[in-house]
Amino acid sequence: MTIRGFEIITKYKNTDITLPFRATAHAAGYDLSAAETISIAPNDIKLIPTGIKAYMQPSEVLYLYDRSSNPSKKGLVLINSVGVIDGDYYNNPDNEGHIFARMKNITDEVVTVEKGERIVQGVFAPFLIADADSADGARVGGFGSTGK
Numbered sequence: 001m002t003i004r005g006f007e008i009i010t011k012y013k014n015t016d017i018t019l020p021f022r023a024t025a026h027a028a029g030y031d032l033s034a035a036e037t038i039s040i041a042p043n044d045i046k047l048i049p050t051g052i053k054a055y056m057q058p059s060e061v062l063y064l065y066d067r068s069s070n071p072s073k074k075g076l077v078l079i080n081s082v083g084v085i086d087g088d089y090y091n092n093p094d095n096e097g098h099i100f101a102r103m104k105n106i107t108d109e110v111v112t113v114e115k116g117e118r119i120v121q122g123v124f125a126p127f128l129i130a131d132a133d134s135a136d137g138a139r140v141g142g143f144g145s146t147g148k
């Protein structure tokens, strides 16, 4: 039985992608790596593909948090602060649920993220639903797919 976890996006199968992993026995975060080498110009923002999708239970979410070493070691920050990866993003018809990290280069030089480099960490968590909630739509994509 599967409960929650990660899978490789179809396009990235056979490209040496490693599934996200926790660095130590008590770590909360699963480190996700860049699926491609990407260069980011000074002050620019780019989406880093992870080549990964995540499945989970209906009452669960995957939060993407920056690695605390990114600003000092890489000169990068996760520009949306925290990524919220919804359970219904998984296998959506638009992009299969591909998880991206939106990174900003905060330096005056080009920063390159190498393929396979750990870039962001994902933490699974439960969430709560408000009274009289009647949401019933299905997600078709991400990054603005539900409108303004």
Ligand SMILES: O=c1ccn([C@H]2C[C@H](O)[C@@H](COP(=O)(O)OP(=O)(O)OP(=O)(O)O)O2)c(=O)[nH]1
Binding pocket: 064, 080, 082, 083, 084, 085, 086, 087, 089, 098, 099, 100, 101, 102, 141, 142, 143, 144, 145, 146, 147
């Ligand atoms: O850092 C992120 C944030 C989001 N997503 C994906 C997963 C998430 O389920 C979807 C939508 O994210 P969110 O709800 O935060 O964005 P939105 O601007 O509200 O877009 P939408 O209208 O598609 O919900 O985009 C990522 O891959 N990385």
Ligand SMILES: [Mg+2]
Binding pocket: 146
């Ligand atoms: Mg949204």
